Amino acid sequence: MKISESIAYPAAPSDVFTMLTDEEFQNRKCVDAGALRHDVAVTPTGDGARVVTHRDLPTDRLPDFATSIVGQTLSITETYDWGAAQADGGRRGTLLVEVKGAPVAMRADVALSATGGGSTVSFDGDLKASIPLLGGRIEKAAAPAVIAGIRSEQRTGRAWLAEGH
Numbered sequence: 001m002k003i004s005e006s007i008a009y010p011a012a013p014s015d016v017f018t019m020l021t022d023e024e025f026q027n028r029k030c031v032d033a034g035a036l037r038h039d040v041a042v043t044p045t046g047d048g049a050r051v052v053t054h055r056d057l058p059t060d061r062l063p064d065f066a067t068s069i070v071g072q073t074l075s076i077t078e079t080y081d082w083g084a085a086q087a088d089g090g091r092r093g094t095l096l097v098e099v100k101g102a103p104v105a106m107r108a109d110v111a112l113s114a115t116g117g118g119s120t121v122s123f124d125g126d127l128k129a130s131i132p133l134l135g136g137r138i139e140k141a142a143a144p145a146v147i148a149g150i151r152s153e154q155r156t157g158r159a160w161l162a163e164g165h
Contacts, residue, residue, distance in 0.1 A: 001139040007121045007154040013089035016119045021049045032156045047084030075100035103130040
C-alpha cells in the first residue's frame with residue numbers, strides 16, 4: 001500500500017536535520033507517541049546520520065484480527081538513513097519501519113527540503129504485509145497508525161522548535 005505524507009516545519013533544513021538527529025528529540029518523539037518502552041541510537045555516517053528507534057506501543061487501537069497476530073504490544077524498529085546535505089541544505093534518505101514478530105514493514109524514500117519560510121520532510125513509501133489472504137487487510141489496518149506516527153512526529157517537532165532547541 002502506497003503511503004505519501006509530508007511534515008512542514010517552520011525552520012531551515014539544517015535546523016530540522018539537527019533536531020531529527022538529536023537523541024533527546026528522538027526520546028521525546030517516542031514518549032509523545034505513547035511508547036511503553038523505547039531506546040534510541042543516533043550514529044553519524046560521514047556527512048549523514050543513521051537514527052534507529054525501538055519502541056513498544058500498545059495495540060489497543062488495532063483491530064482484533066491484527067492484535068491476534070502481534071499481541072498486546074507492537075514492537076517497532078524505525079531506521080532513518082540520512083545522506084549528506086545538498087547545496088540548499090536539504091537531504092535525502094531512506095526510512096525502514098519493521099514490526100517485530102509480524103511480516104509487516106514500510107520502506108520509504110525521505111526528502112528534507114527547503115520551502116518558503118521553512119522545511120518539508122516528505123515520505124514516499126510502500127507498506128507491505130506479506131501474510132497470505134490477510135496482507136491487504138493488515139496493510140489497511142496499519143496505514144492509519146503509520147500516518148498517525150508521522151503526524152505525532154510533526155507535533156513533537158513543531159513544539160521542539162518552538163521551545164528554541
